[in-house]
């Protein structure tokens with residue numbers, strides 16, 4: 001019985017599986033300009049400030065800083081107009097590289 005159920009689930013999965021659809025890439029912008037941090041930017045999207053909209057936290061290899069971009073629009077159409085450099089105890093966070 002378990003084998004039959006597993007075969008049905010597998011067959012159903014095969015029938016509804018579709019090829020993924022990809023969108024072309026784009027440069028995320030801040031205040032209308034493409035965000036460019038040089039090499040090895042490390043973005044992370046999360047609701048950092050708890051307002052329900054996903055923000056962007058961006059680690060930067062050069063300089064080792066971390067930027068916070070607050071989303072000023074919706075999750076479907078995020079808008080970033082500025083950023084702040086994250087600090088801990090009043091001191092800018094600098095992560096060593098290498």
Ligand SMILES: [Ca+2]
Nearest residue numbers: 047049051053
């Ligand atoms: Ca947010």
